[in-house]
Amino acid sequence: MVTWVLYLLECKNGAFYAGITNDLASRFSAHQAGKGARYTRANPPTKILASRPYPDRSTASVAEVQLKRLPRHKKLDFFECVNHG
Numbered sequence: 001m002v003t004w005v006l007y008l009l010e011c012k013n014g015a016f017y018a019g020i021t022n023d024l025a026s027r028f029s030a031h032q033a034g035k036g037a038r039y040t041r042a043n044p045p046t047k048i049l050a051s052r053p054y055p056d057r058s059t060a061s062v063a064e065v066q067l068k069r070l071p072r073h074k075k076l077d078f079f080e081c082v083n084h085g
Contacts (some may be wrong), residue, residue: 003061009045050079
């Protein structure tokens with residue numbers, strides 16, 4: 001069974017980048033190698049700040065939209081709320 005993951009990266013410029021994948025290690029490597037999203041090609045990620053598994057792509061996509069709508073200072077809290085409540 002494939003598990004999808006919502007992830008939050010911190011980029012070299014200090015910005016956050018959120019996305020979904022079914023292989024976080026591979027996707028992070030792709031972002032670092034300049035083969036990920038357009039944004040991370042211009043602003044390479046430095047670390048994975050948080051991640052959360054979801055049972056399918058659809059559920060992960062809904063969570064991604066919710067996360068991206070939040071202001072920066074609430075993005076990490078999103079992972080805490082989802083994990084604990």
